[in-house]
Amino acid sequence: MAQNIIIPHVSRIEGHAKIAIHLNDAGEVDSAQLHVTQVRGFEKFTEGRPYYEMPSITARICGICPVSHLLASSKACDAIMAVRIPPAAKLLRELLHCAQFVQSHALSFFHLSAPDLLLGMDSDPAERNILGVLEQHPELARDGIALRKFGQLAIERLAGERVHPAWVVPGGVHAPLRSDLRDAILGELPIARSIVRRTLQMFKGVLDGFKAEIDSFDNEPTAYAGLVTRENSMHWYDGAVAFIDENGAPLARFEDPGEYSNYIGEAAVPFSYLKAPYFIPRGYPAGIYRVGPLARLNVAETCGTPLADAELAEYRQRAGHPAQSAFYFHYARLIEALRGVERMEMLLQHPDILSTHIRARAQVNCLEGTGIIEAPRGLLIHHYQVNEAGAIVKANLIVATGHNNLAMNHAVEQVAKRFVKGAKIEEGMLNRVSAVVRAFDPCLSCSTHALGQPALQIDLLSPQGELLDRVAN
Amino acid sequence: MPNMISLRIDGELVRVEEGHTIFQAAEAAGKQIPGLCQMKGLSPVGACRLCVVELAGVNRLLPSCTTPAQEGMSVTTQSARIKSYRRMIVELLLAERNHICAVCVSNNHCELQALAMKLGVTHVRYTYAYRSFPVDTSHPRFVLDHNRCIVCTRCVRVCAEMEGAHVWDVMGRGVGSRLVCELNRSWGQASSCTGCGKCVQVCPTGALAEKGCAVEEMIKRGQSISRLAETRGGVL
Numbered sequence A: 001m002a003q004n005i006i007i008p009h010v011s012r013i014e015g016h017a018k019i020a021i022h023l024n025d026a027g028e029v030d031s032a033q034l035h036v037t038q039v040r041g042f043e044k045f046t047e048g049r050p051y052y053e054m055p056s057i058t059a060r061i062c063g064i065c066p067v068s069h070l071l072a073s074s075k076a077c078d079a080i081m082a083v084r085i086p087p088a089a090k091l092l093r094e095l096l097h098c099a100q101f102v103q104s105h106a107l108s109f110f111h112l113s114a115p116d117l118l119l120g121m122d123s124d125p126a127e128r129n130i131l132g133v134l135e136q137h138p139e140l141a142r143d144g145i146a147l148r149k150f151g152q153l154a155i156e157r158l159a160g161e162r163v164h165p166a167w168v169v170p171g172g173v174h175a176p177l178r179s180d181l182r183d184a185i186l187g188e189l190p191i192a193r194s195i196v197r198r199t200l201q202m203f204k205g206v207l208d209g210f211k212a213e214i215d216s217f218d219n220e221p222t223a224y225a226g227l228v229t230r231e232n233s234m235h236w237y238d239g240a241v242a243f244i245d246e247n248g249a250p251l252a253r254f255e256d257p258g259e260y261s262n263y264i265g266e267a268a269v270p271f272s273y274l275k276a277p278y279f280i281p282r283g284y285p286a287g288i289y290r291v292g293p294l295a296r297l298n299v300a301e302t303c304g305t306p307l308a309d310a311e312l313a314e315y316r317q318r319a320g321h322p323a324q325s326a327f328y329f330h331y332a333r334l335i336e337a338l339r340g341v342e343r344m345e346m347l348l349q350h351p352d353i354l355s356t357h358i359r360a361r362a363q364v365n366c367l368e369g370t371g372i373i374e375a376p377r378g379l380l381i382h383h384y385q386v387n388e389a390g391a392i393v394k395a396n397l398i399v400a401t402g403h404n405n406l407a408m409n410h411a412v413e414q415v416a417k418r419f420v421k422g423a424k425i426e427e428g429m430l431n432r433v434s435a436v437v438r439a440f441d442p443c444l445s446c447s448t449h450a451l452g453q454p455a456l457q458i459d460l461l462s463p464q465g466e467l468l469d470r471v472a473n
Numbered sequence B: 001m002p003n004m005i006s007l008r009i010d011g012e013l014v015r016v017e018e019g020h021t022i023f024q025a026a027e028a029a030g031k032q033i034p035g036l037c038q039m040k041g042l043s044p045v046g047a048c049r050l051c052v053v054e055l056a057g058v059n060r061l062l063p064s065c066t067t068p069a070q071e072g073m074s075v076t077t078q079s080a081r082i083k084s085y086r087r088m089i090v091e092l093l094l095a096e097r098n099h100i101c102a103v104c105v106s107n108n109h110c111e112l113q114a115l116a117m118k119l120g121v122t123h124v125r126y127t128y129a130y131r132s133f134p135v136d137t138s139h140p141r142f143v144l145d146h147n148r149c150i151v152c153t154r155c156v157r158v159c160a161e162m163e164g165a166h167v168w169d170v171m172g173r174g175v176g177s178r179l180v181c182e183l184n185r186s187w188g189q190a191s192s193c194t195g196c197g198k199c200v201q202v203c204p205t206g207a208l209a210e211k212g213c214a215v216e217e218m219i220k221r222g223q224s225i226s227r228l229a230e231t232r233g234g235v236l
């Protein structure tokens, strides 16, 4: 029988984010939820597929950071095969990942944040975009385009395609790196590095002008989670998941990705399709935590590369440790972009990088596998269960926007409490909410507002669910 | 000496041995007729209808792989009408199952996909059936994904005619027909399968594949099966 799946207009394809604010019986704000694009569909329709198809299937979840899904999924498959992938494969995967960080952060900073930062939050929305930046700060806009291109070109050189490469496979990678391509990436690297350094200088110069934003942005202290090495240095591809509390004290740490479900619970939130992950030891909803650039720089002690570490020291002086204001996401992204470029250089110069031993082959040796990596927007978890023949029985994916769900809702709720009076949404709420949502850079916003404002709709609902008020842009 | 016959193909005079099909005659004359069920070395069945041609004096189109060449025939292998039918067939094949090339093991190495591109199938005009088909992962080395099967029966024939195992068959009728392993068992339980993998190599799509091949990695070696048939003196 044919089945119709109806996806309401909340979907990011249409470029709409919907926020529902629920009032309690006393007429006060009870809760607020941001409805975000779902990946649950993927969890359902991949049932029965051979596990080794998962990397390419799940990469389709996102056109901005497909490499993250490819990698997390391949790691989960490695675990199902119970293989340790060859050292060169690991280096190559990380290299691809760093290139993606650079391109994704470049997109986020130059295309999405720079318009606000350079043209002013109150400038004409019609010009507050990359084209406006191009007009008023042509050098910076060109730098942004060049940096993104550097990352994308590196991905293409490694994996053959820019957007949906099929190069990362369970057990390793499909083909070794050619020496001429390594040299080509190395040749372009110094320019990329100087672009990031230049941009960081510029950013630090304007930072003091944003004091009001730093203080007024979502700066509720929360716990943070991120991947770290044994030495507590930042790592994007591999490592232990570490949680710290709002004061920076360690909360928990686990090495084996399979243990994630002991620490991360998934609460089903009423009125929303997106589950809300929370830190189990603190319970729900107190177990709120954030992931992403801000979290990573809070959780790790060092970046593990010299220039980024020097920047990190300065960042901590300015932003405190742990940094709380979501405004620092922008700053953190630039430091990470620098780390990405530096790390790429280290990897490209590694003696094993051209090795042709790049793939481990095995059949199903474990009926369960979990892969965890840091996507540019934060922790990404792929967890699969298979039958003995290798068909997917169950898949669970937790994406960065998911981890941040509680924190985002919390931030939106804060704004709602200030701007909802009686049964009306007050003037100014839309802009504030946009700013809060944008700071998290959830997938929905990056895919919809590359050229302007996110399309937002806010619904105010009575305890019985009637619509009391609606604002939209 | 075999009897020779003469016919015209696209206006060109061609001489072939009696008993050849139009498809073989065209091939001998260096003309390419598309076909997804047809394969050198396997007996022809006329399942896919992609090799249809026009015959002077006959109003309907005929499958060239099963129609014997005859003295004095005049055959047309390319025309606007033929092309529109071939396109339609490919579109129907795509609409019937779930072909998502971008995540398919055979992407870029698929006969169906290549033909679709050659025929300029940029979109499918028919409503997709979106039926749910199982994936049989039970064999230790191979996988059968019914979502990508076009029921061309190449696998059925290679297994029965060359390997002599006859593991595969087709059950059901029309749009409901489906490939079955033995008497509808899972492949992993088949007692007659020798694990030779010939079916995988001849399958024109990503329906049969080696286990563990990631997207785009399944490159088939169907030609070696045809060569094998030739050296054994099988059907040509």
Ligand code: SF4
Pocket: B098, B099, B100, B101, B102, B104, B105, B106, B107, B108, B110, B111, B112, B113, B148, B205, B206, B207
């Ligand atoms: S079998 Fe061929 S046409 Fe079908 S999905 Fe795979 S590549 Fe595409």
Ligand code: SF4
Pocket: B148, B149, B150, B151, B152, B153, B154, B155, B156, B179, B199, B202, B203, B204, B205, B207, B208
């Ligand atoms: S599995 Fe392949 S060879 Fe067999 S009938 Fe289907 S498409 Fe043809």
